[in-house]
Amino acid sequence: xxxxxxxxxxxxxxxxxxxxxxxxxxxxxxxxxxxxxxxxxxxxxxxxxxxxxxxxxxxxxxxxxxxxxxxxxxxxxxxxxxxxxxxxxxxxxxxxxxxxxxxxxxxxxxxxxxxxxxxxxxxxxxxxxxxxxxxxxxxxxxxxxxxxxxxxxxxxxxxxxxxxxxxxxxxxxxxxxxxxxxxxxxxxxxxxxxxxxxxxxxxxxxxxxxxxxxxxxxxxxxxxxxxxxxxxxxxxxxxxxxxxxxxxxxxxxxxxxxxxxxxxxxxxxxxxxxxxxxxxxxxxxxxxxxxxxxxxxxxxxxxxxxxxxxxxxxxxxxxxxxxxxxxxxxxxxxxxxxxxxxxxxxxxxxxxxxxx
Numbered sequence: 001x002x003x004x005x006x007x008x009x010x011x012x013x014x015x016x017x018x019x020x021x022x023x024x025x026x027x028x029x030x031x032x033x034x035x036x037x038x039x040x041x042x043x044x045x046x047x048x049x050x051x052x053x054x055x056x057x058x059x060x061x062x063x064x065x066x067x068x069x070x071x072x073x074x075x076x077x078x079x080x081x082x083x084x085x086x087x088x089x090x091x092x093x094x095x096x097x098x099x100x101x102x103x104x105x106x107x108x109x110x111x112x113x114x115x116x117x118x119x120x121x122x123x124x125x126x127x128x129x130x131x132x133x134x135x136x137x138x139x140x141x142x143x144x145x146x147x148x149x150x151x152x153x154x155x156x157x158x159x160x161x162x163x164x165x166x167x168x169x170x171x172x173x174x175x176x177x178x179x180x181x182x183x184x185x186x187x188x189x190x191x192x193x194x195x196x197x198x199x200x201x202x203x204x205x206x207x208x209x210x211x212x213x214x215x216x217x218x219x220x221x222x223x224x225x226x227x228x229x230x231x232x233x234x235x236x237x238x239x240x241x242x243x244x245x246x247x248x249x250x251x252x253x254x255x256x257x258x259x260x261x262x263x264x265x266x267x268x269x270x271x272x273x274x275x276x277x278x279x280x281x282x283x284x285x286x287x288x289x290x291x292x293x294x295x296x297x298x299x300x301x302x303x304x305x306x307x308x309x310x311x312x313x314x315x316x317x318x319x320x321x322x323x324x325x326x327x328x329x330x331x332x333x334x335x336x337x338x339x340x341x342x343x344x345x346x347x348x349x350x351x352x353x354x355x356x
Contacts, residue, residue, distance in 0.1 A: 008133065008156060008164045008166070008238075013052070013055070013133060014051075014052070014055070016059070018055060018058050018059060019058070019059075020089075021089065021090045021091075021092055021093060024058065024060075024090075024093070025065070025092070027061065027062070027063055028062070028063065028064060028065045029063055029064060030064055030065050031065065032065050032092070034065065034119065035064075035065045035066050035067040035119055035120045036062075036064040036065060036066065036120055036121055036122060036142065037062070037064070037066040037067075037120045037121070037122045037123070037124055037138055037142065037196075038066070038067050038068075038118035038119060038120030038122070038123050038124070038199070039057050039060075039066060039067070039068045039069065039124045039126070039138075040069045040070075040071070040111070040114045040115065040118060040123055040124065040125050040126070041053055041054070041057070041069070041071070041126050041127070042073075042110050042111060042114065042125075042126070042127045042128060043070060043071070043072045043073070043083070043127075043128035044072065044073040044074070044075055044079070044102070044104065044110075044128070045075045045076060045077045045079060046075070046079050046128030046129050047075070047077040047078040047079045047081075048077075049128055049129045049130075049131075049240065050079055050082050050083060050128045051082060052131040053126055053127075053128050053129075053130065053131045053132075054068075054082075054083070055131070056126070056131040056132030056237075057126075057132065058086070058090065058093075059132075059135045060132070060135060060136075060137065060138045060139070061135050061136060061139060062138055062139045062142070063139070064142070066093075066120065066124075066138065067093060067094075067095060067118070067119060067120060068090075068093050068094050069094075069095045069097065069114050069117050069118050070083055070095070070096050070097065070114075071097040071099075071110045071111075071113055071114035072096070072098050073099050073102050073103055073110050074099045074100060074101055074102040074103075079128065080098060084096075095117050097113055097114055097117055099113070108210070109209075109210055109215055111125070111202075111215070112202075112210065115199065115202055118199060120199060121198065121199060122141075122145075122196060122197065122198055122199065123195075123196070123197055123198075123199050123202070124137075124138055124141070124195070124196050125192060125193070125195040125196075125219075126192070126237075127192055127193065129240045130191065130192065130193035130237060130238060130239050130240055131193065131237070131238050132193065132236060132237050132238075133156070133235075133236060133237065133238055134234065134236035134237075137153065137236040137237070138196070140234075140236070141153070141196040141232065142196075144174055144230055145196065145230055146230070147227075148227065148228060148229050148230050149197055149198045149200075149201045149223055149224075149225075149226055149227070149229065150195075150196070150197045150198075150201070150220070150222075150223025150224060150229035150230070151196040151197070151229060151230040151231075151232065152189065152190035152191070152194040152195060152196070152220075152229070152230075152231055152232070153190070153194040153231070153232040153233075153234060153235070153236045153237060154167050154194075154231075154232070154233050154234060154235040154236070155167075155190070155191040155193070155194060155235055155237050155238065155239045156235045156237070156238045156239070157238075157239055157241055158238050158239065158240045158241060159241050160241060160242055164238070166235055167233075167235055173232065173233060173234070174230055174231065174232055174233065175230075175231040175233060176228045176229070176230065177189065177224070177228065177229055177231050178224055178227075178228045178229070179221065179224045179225070179280060179282055180282065182217070182220050182221060183282055183283075183284065183286055183287050185290070186290035186291075186293070186294060186322075186323070187290070187294075188214075188217045188220055189217075189220050190220070190231070191237055191239040192216050192239075193237040193238070193239060194236065194237045195216075195220075195223075197219070197223050201222050201223060201225070201226070202219075202222065204222075205218075205222050206272065206273070206276040208268075208269050208272040208273070208276075209222070209269075211268075211269060212265065212266065212269045213261075213262045213265050213266060214262075214266060218269060218273065221273055225277055225280065256299075256302075256304060256307065259295060259298055259299070260295075260307075262295075263291060263292065263295045263311070266291050267288055267291065270284045270287055270288055271284070285318045285319045286318070286319040286322055288318040288319070289315045289318035289319035289320075289322040289326070290315075290322055290323075292311050292312070292314040292315035292318055293311075293312065293315040293322065293323065293325070293326045293329070295311045295315075296308050296310075296311035296312040296314075296315055296329065297329075299311060300312075300329070300336060300339075300340070303336075308333070309333045309334070309336075312326070312330050312333050313330070313333065315330070316330045
Protein backbone atom coordinates (compact mmCIF):
# COMPACT_ATOMS: atom_id res chain seq x y z
CA UNK A 1 0.00 0.00 0.00
CA UNK A 2 1.41 3.40 -1.00
CA UNK A 3 0.83 6.49 1.12
CA UNK A 4 0.60 10.22 0.51
CA UNK A 5 0.08 13.35 2.57
CA UNK A 6 -3.51 13.69 3.72
CA UNK A 7 -5.79 16.50 4.89
CA UNK A 8 -6.38 15.31 8.46
CA UNK A 9 -6.46 18.24 10.92
CA UNK A 10 -5.50 17.18 14.45
CA UNK A 11 -6.53 20.49 16.03
CA UNK A 12 -10.02 20.25 14.55
CA UNK A 13 -10.32 16.70 15.82
CA UNK A 14 -9.31 17.75 19.33
CA UNK A 15 -11.50 20.85 19.43
CA UNK A 16 -14.69 19.19 18.16
CA UNK A 17 -17.29 18.96 20.97
CA UNK A 18 -18.18 15.54 22.35
CA UNK A 19 -21.75 14.37 22.90
CA UNK A 20 -22.98 13.91 26.46
CA UNK A 21 -23.50 10.45 27.88
CA UNK A 22 -27.27 10.75 27.44
CA UNK A 23 -26.83 11.87 23.80
CA UNK A 24 -24.61 8.86 23.08
CA UNK A 25 -27.13 6.45 24.59
CA UNK A 26 -30.22 8.08 23.04
CA UNK A 27 -29.77 6.23 19.73
CA UNK A 28 -29.23 2.83 21.30
CA UNK A 29 -31.60 -0.06 20.80
CA UNK A 30 -31.31 -2.94 23.22
CA UNK A 31 -30.36 -3.54 26.82
CA UNK A 32 -27.75 -1.11 28.12
CA UNK A 33 -26.56 -3.77 30.56
CA UNK A 34 -25.78 -6.10 27.64
CA UNK A 35 -23.45 -4.14 25.34
CA UNK A 36 -22.95 -5.43 21.82
CA UNK A 37 -19.39 -4.11 21.64
CA UNK A 38 -16.76 -3.59 24.31
CA UNK A 39 -14.24 -0.90 23.43
CA UNK A 40 -10.97 -1.99 25.07
CA UNK A 41 -8.23 0.56 25.68
CA UNK A 42 -4.77 -0.59 26.84
CA UNK A 43 -2.68 2.15 28.48
CA UNK A 44 0.71 2.60 30.08
CA UNK A 45 2.26 6.06 30.48
CA UNK A 46 0.13 7.43 27.67
CA UNK A 47 -0.67 10.73 29.35
CA UNK A 48 0.52 12.65 26.32
CA UNK A 49 -1.82 10.75 23.98
CA UNK A 50 -4.75 9.18 25.83
CA UNK A 51 -7.18 12.10 25.42
CA UNK A 52 -7.17 11.44 21.67
CA UNK A 53 -7.94 7.75 22.25
CA UNK A 54 -10.85 8.49 24.58
CA UNK A 55 -12.22 11.16 22.27
CA UNK A 56 -12.20 8.66 19.41
CA UNK A 57 -14.26 6.30 21.57
CA UNK A 58 -16.80 8.85 22.72
CA UNK A 59 -17.45 10.26 19.25
CA UNK A 60 -18.76 6.87 18.05
CA UNK A 61 -22.34 6.85 16.76
CA UNK A 62 -24.04 3.46 17.04
CA UNK A 63 -27.57 2.13 17.20
CA UNK A 64 -26.53 -0.49 19.77
CA UNK A 65 -25.10 -0.29 23.31
CA UNK A 66 -21.37 -0.28 23.90
CA UNK A 67 -19.11 -0.09 26.95
CA UNK A 68 -15.57 1.20 27.43
CA UNK A 69 -13.10 -1.00 29.31
CA UNK A 70 -9.78 0.67 30.15
CA UNK A 71 -6.83 -1.33 31.45
CA UNK A 72 -3.94 0.72 32.82
CA UNK A 73 -0.72 -1.15 33.59
CA UNK A 74 0.42 0.91 36.60
CA UNK A 75 1.24 4.12 34.76
CA UNK A 76 3.64 6.47 36.54
CA UNK A 77 2.54 9.61 34.68
CA UNK A 78 -0.88 11.33 34.63
CA UNK A 79 -2.61 8.73 32.42
CA UNK A 80 -4.97 7.50 35.16
CA UNK A 81 -5.91 11.01 36.25
CA UNK A 82 -6.85 11.92 32.68
CA UNK A 83 -8.94 8.77 32.30
CA UNK A 84 -10.71 9.40 35.61
CA UNK A 85 -11.65 12.86 34.38
CA UNK A 86 -13.52 11.26 31.47
CA UNK A 87 -15.08 8.64 33.75
CA UNK A 88 -16.57 11.39 35.90
CA UNK A 89 -18.45 12.71 32.86
CA UNK A 90 -19.43 9.29 31.42
CA UNK A 91 -19.81 7.02 34.48
CA UNK A 92 -22.26 4.58 32.87
CA UNK A 93 -20.00 3.83 29.91
CA UNK A 94 -16.69 3.13 31.64
CA UNK A 95 -15.10 0.21 33.46
CA UNK A 96 -11.61 0.81 34.82
CA UNK A 97 -9.01 -1.86 35.52
CA UNK A 98 -6.09 -0.14 37.26
CA UNK A 99 -3.07 -2.28 38.09
CA UNK A 100 -0.97 -1.46 41.15
CA UNK A 101 2.03 -3.34 39.73
CA UNK A 102 3.11 -3.36 36.11
CA UNK A 103 2.03 -6.68 34.61
CA UNK A 104 3.91 -6.42 31.32
CA UNK A 105 7.26 -6.32 33.15
CA UNK A 106 6.28 -9.62 34.77
CA UNK A 107 5.68 -11.25 31.39
CA UNK A 108 1.89 -10.87 31.55
CA UNK A 109 -0.05 -9.33 28.69
CA UNK A 110 -2.61 -6.65 29.63
CA UNK A 111 -5.30 -7.68 27.11
CA UNK A 112 -6.47 -10.85 28.93
CA UNK A 113 -6.92 -8.80 32.13
CA UNK A 114 -9.10 -6.31 30.25
CA UNK A 115 -11.17 -8.96 28.47
CA UNK A 116 -12.20 -10.53 31.78
CA UNK A 117 -14.23 -7.37 32.39
CA UNK A 118 -15.67 -7.09 28.86
CA UNK A 119 -19.30 -8.13 28.37
CA UNK A 120 -19.70 -7.40 24.65
CA UNK A 121 -20.11 -9.99 21.94
CA UNK A 122 -17.49 -8.03 19.99
CA UNK A 123 -14.22 -6.40 21.05
CA UNK A 124 -12.89 -3.20 19.49
CA UNK A 125 -9.25 -2.80 20.50
CA UNK A 126 -7.06 0.28 20.79
CA UNK A 127 -3.83 1.17 22.55
CA UNK A 128 -3.42 4.46 24.36
CA UNK A 129 -1.08 6.06 21.82
CA UNK A 130 -3.40 5.45 18.84
CA UNK A 131 -6.93 6.73 18.15
CA UNK A 132 -10.05 6.44 16.01
CA UNK A 133 -11.06 9.31 13.73
CA UNK A 134 -14.23 8.07 12.01
CA UNK A 135 -17.37 8.47 14.14
CA UNK A 136 -18.98 5.56 12.27
CA UNK A 137 -16.05 3.15 12.63
CA UNK A 138 -17.72 0.76 15.07
CA UNK A 139 -21.10 0.82 13.34
CA UNK A 140 -19.44 0.05 9.99
CA UNK A 141 -17.40 -2.81 11.38
CA UNK A 142 -20.41 -4.31 13.15
CA UNK A 143 -22.58 -3.99 10.03
CA UNK A 144 -19.97 -5.41 7.63
CA UNK A 145 -18.45 -8.24 9.64
CA UNK A 146 -21.26 -10.61 8.68
CA UNK A 147 -20.47 -14.16 9.73
CA UNK A 148 -16.72 -13.50 9.96
CA UNK A 149 -14.87 -13.44 13.27
CA UNK A 150 -12.51 -10.56 12.54
CA UNK A 151 -12.48 -7.15 10.90
CA UNK A 152 -9.84 -4.47 10.40
CA UNK A 153 -9.64 -1.18 8.53
CA UNK A 154 -7.06 0.99 6.81
CA UNK A 155 -4.96 3.39 8.89
CA UNK A 156 -3.47 6.87 8.77
CA UNK A 157 0.19 7.07 9.81
CA UNK A 158 1.07 9.88 12.25
CA UNK A 159 4.80 10.51 11.77
CA UNK A 160 7.12 11.88 14.49
CA UNK A 161 7.58 15.05 12.40
CA UNK A 162 3.83 15.79 12.70
CA UNK A 163 2.80 14.75 9.18
CA UNK A 164 -0.13 12.45 8.47
CA UNK A 165 0.21 9.92 5.66
CA UNK A 166 -2.94 8.52 4.06
CA UNK A 167 -3.27 5.37 1.94
CA UNK A 168 -4.12 5.98 -1.70
CA UNK A 169 -7.83 5.77 -2.26
CA UNK A 170 -9.38 2.50 -3.37
CA UNK A 171 -12.78 2.48 -5.07
CA UNK A 172 -13.75 -0.68 -3.23
CA UNK A 173 -15.27 -0.35 0.23
CA UNK A 174 -14.36 -3.79 1.52
CA UNK A 175 -11.78 -6.45 0.81
CA UNK A 176 -11.68 -10.02 2.12
CA UNK A 177 -8.44 -11.48 3.48
CA UNK A 178 -7.40 -14.81 4.92
CA UNK A 179 -4.55 -16.50 6.72
CA UNK A 180 -2.35 -16.62 3.62
CA UNK A 181 -2.41 -12.82 3.43
CA UNK A 182 -1.18 -12.55 7.04
CA UNK A 183 1.53 -15.17 6.57
CA UNK A 184 2.89 -13.63 3.37
CA UNK A 185 3.90 -10.27 4.83
CA UNK A 186 6.51 -9.12 7.31
CA UNK A 187 5.01 -7.96 10.59
CA UNK A 188 1.33 -7.63 11.28
CA UNK A 189 -1.39 -7.20 8.67
CA UNK A 190 -3.25 -4.17 10.10
CA UNK A 191 -3.08 -1.54 12.83
CA UNK A 192 -4.01 -2.78 16.29
CA UNK A 193 -6.41 0.16 16.67
CA UNK A 194 -8.46 -1.26 13.80
CA UNK A 195 -9.01 -4.72 15.36
CA UNK A 196 -12.67 -5.67 15.75
CA UNK A 197 -13.39 -9.29 16.61
CA UNK A 198 -15.79 -11.68 18.27
CA UNK A 199 -14.82 -12.09 21.90
CA UNK A 200 -15.28 -15.86 21.61
CA UNK A 201 -12.20 -16.20 19.40
CA UNK A 202 -10.05 -14.93 22.22
CA UNK A 203 -11.80 -17.21 24.68
CA UNK A 204 -10.75 -20.06 22.37
CA UNK A 205 -7.16 -18.85 21.90
CA UNK A 206 -4.42 -21.36 22.73
CA UNK A 207 -2.46 -20.71 25.91
CA UNK A 208 0.72 -19.89 24.01
CA UNK A 209 -0.69 -16.42 23.13
CA UNK A 210 0.48 -15.18 26.52
CA UNK A 211 4.03 -16.35 25.68
CA UNK A 212 4.22 -14.45 22.39
CA UNK A 213 6.50 -11.38 22.70
CA UNK A 214 4.53 -9.71 19.88
CA UNK A 215 0.90 -10.65 20.43
CA UNK A 216 -0.80 -8.62 17.70
CA UNK A 217 0.06 -10.98 14.85
CA UNK A 218 -1.39 -13.90 16.81
CA UNK A 219 -4.64 -12.01 17.39
CA UNK A 220 -4.80 -11.67 13.61
CA UNK A 221 -4.04 -15.36 13.07
CA UNK A 222 -6.67 -16.32 15.65
CA UNK A 223 -9.13 -14.01 13.89
CA UNK A 224 -8.78 -15.87 10.59
CA UNK A 225 -8.31 -19.39 12.00
CA UNK A 226 -11.94 -20.26 11.25
CA UNK A 227 -12.26 -18.49 7.91
CA UNK A 228 -11.73 -15.21 6.03
CA UNK A 229 -11.98 -11.74 7.57
CA UNK A 230 -13.13 -8.27 6.48
CA UNK A 231 -10.81 -5.38 5.57
CA UNK A 232 -12.61 -2.02 5.34
CA UNK A 233 -10.53 0.13 3.01
CA UNK A 234 -11.52 3.46 4.60
CA UNK A 235 -8.79 4.89 6.88
CA UNK A 236 -10.66 5.13 10.19
CA UNK A 237 -7.81 4.99 12.72
CA UNK A 238 -4.55 6.80 13.36
CA UNK A 239 -1.35 4.90 14.14
CA UNK A 240 1.42 6.88 15.82
CA UNK A 241 4.76 5.83 14.35
CA UNK A 242 7.51 5.25 16.95
CA UNK A 243 5.62 6.86 19.82
CA UNK A 244 7.04 6.77 23.33
CA UNK A 245 6.29 3.42 24.98
CA UNK A 246 5.56 1.67 21.69
CA UNK A 247 7.06 -1.73 20.85
CA UNK A 248 9.29 -0.05 18.24
CA UNK A 249 10.74 2.32 20.84
CA UNK A 250 11.11 -0.30 23.54
CA UNK A 251 12.71 -2.91 21.30
CA UNK A 252 15.33 -0.41 20.09
CA UNK A 253 16.92 -0.59 23.56
CA UNK A 254 17.01 -4.40 23.76
CA UNK A 255 20.36 -6.10 24.24
CA UNK A 256 21.55 -8.86 21.92
CA UNK A 257 20.32 -11.62 24.22
CA UNK A 258 16.86 -10.07 24.42
CA UNK A 259 16.60 -9.73 20.64
CA UNK A 260 17.54 -13.37 20.17
CA UNK A 261 15.09 -14.43 22.87
CA UNK A 262 12.26 -12.58 21.10
CA UNK A 263 13.14 -14.34 17.86
CA UNK A 264 13.21 -17.81 19.45
CA UNK A 265 9.91 -17.26 21.24
CA UNK A 266 8.19 -16.01 18.09
CA UNK A 267 9.38 -19.04 16.11
CA UNK A 268 8.16 -21.30 18.91
CA UNK A 269 4.75 -19.61 18.89
CA UNK A 270 4.40 -20.03 15.12
CA UNK A 271 5.07 -23.74 15.57
CA UNK A 272 2.57 -23.96 18.42
CA UNK A 273 -0.10 -22.15 16.41
CA UNK A 274 0.42 -24.53 13.52
CA UNK A 275 0.14 -27.47 15.91
CA UNK A 276 -3.03 -26.10 17.51
CA UNK A 277 -4.77 -25.88 14.11
CA UNK A 278 -3.67 -28.95 12.14
CA UNK A 279 -6.61 -28.41 9.75
CA UNK A 280 -4.94 -25.21 8.49
CA UNK A 281 -2.50 -26.33 5.81
CA UNK A 282 -0.18 -23.33 5.88
CA UNK A 283 3.60 -23.22 5.64
CA UNK A 284 4.75 -20.84 8.37
CA UNK A 285 8.32 -20.82 7.06
CA UNK A 286 7.79 -17.57 5.18
CA UNK A 287 6.64 -15.84 8.39
CA UNK A 288 9.68 -17.26 10.17
CA UNK A 289 11.84 -16.02 7.29
CA UNK A 290 10.47 -12.48 7.62
CA UNK A 291 11.09 -12.51 11.37
CA UNK A 292 14.67 -13.75 10.94
CA UNK A 293 15.24 -11.00 8.35
CA UNK A 294 13.95 -8.35 10.77
CA UNK A 295 16.29 -9.73 13.43
CA UNK A 296 19.19 -9.69 10.96
CA UNK A 297 18.47 -6.04 10.15
CA UNK A 298 18.51 -5.20 13.84
CA UNK A 299 22.02 -6.65 14.21
CA UNK A 300 23.16 -5.06 10.94
CA UNK A 301 22.20 -1.61 12.20
CA UNK A 302 24.19 -2.31 15.38
CA UNK A 303 27.15 -3.53 13.31
CA UNK A 304 26.98 -6.89 15.03
CA UNK A 305 28.04 -8.54 11.80
CA UNK A 306 28.51 -12.14 12.98
CA UNK A 307 24.97 -12.19 14.38
CA UNK A 308 23.73 -10.40 11.28
CA UNK A 309 25.14 -13.13 9.01
CA UNK A 310 23.70 -15.83 11.24
CA UNK A 311 20.15 -14.46 11.03
CA UNK A 312 20.15 -13.49 7.37
CA UNK A 313 21.32 -17.02 6.56
CA UNK A 314 18.58 -18.38 8.80
CA UNK A 315 16.04 -16.20 7.00
CA UNK A 316 17.20 -17.52 3.64
CA UNK A 317 17.05 -21.08 4.98
CA UNK A 318 13.43 -20.66 6.13
CA UNK A 319 12.28 -19.17 2.82
CA UNK A 320 14.66 -17.82 0.15
CA UNK A 321 13.76 -14.62 -1.67
CA UNK A 322 10.88 -13.73 0.66
CA UNK A 323 11.60 -10.09 -0.28
CA UNK A 324 13.93 -8.13 -2.53
CA UNK A 325 15.70 -6.74 0.52
CA UNK A 326 16.34 -10.21 1.92
CA UNK A 327 17.76 -11.34 -1.44
CA UNK A 328 20.24 -8.44 -1.52
CA UNK A 329 21.23 -8.79 2.14
CA UNK A 330 21.80 -12.53 1.81
CA UNK A 331 24.01 -12.23 -1.26
CA UNK A 332 26.05 -9.38 0.27
CA UNK A 333 26.18 -10.88 3.76
CA UNK A 334 29.97 -11.21 3.73
CA UNK A 335 30.48 -7.54 2.82
CA UNK A 336 28.02 -5.83 5.22
CA UNK A 337 29.87 -2.50 5.27
CA UNK A 338 29.53 -2.27 1.50
CA UNK A 339 25.83 -3.02 1.79
CA UNK A 340 25.43 -0.31 4.48
CA UNK A 341 27.27 2.21 2.27
CA UNK A 342 25.06 1.64 -0.78
CA UNK A 343 21.93 1.53 1.38
CA UNK A 344 22.76 4.98 2.75
CA UNK A 345 23.20 6.32 -0.80
CA UNK A 346 19.86 4.83 -1.83
CA UNK A 347 18.08 6.34 1.16
CA UNK A 348 19.63 9.77 0.56
CA UNK A 349 18.66 9.70 -3.12
CA UNK A 350 15.15 8.67 -2.19
CA UNK A 351 14.87 11.60 0.22
CA UNK A 352 15.94 14.00 -2.52
CA UNK A 353 13.37 12.58 -4.93
CA UNK A 354 10.52 12.81 -2.44
CA UNK A 355 11.43 16.23 -1.03
CA UNK A 356 8.80 18.91 -1.63
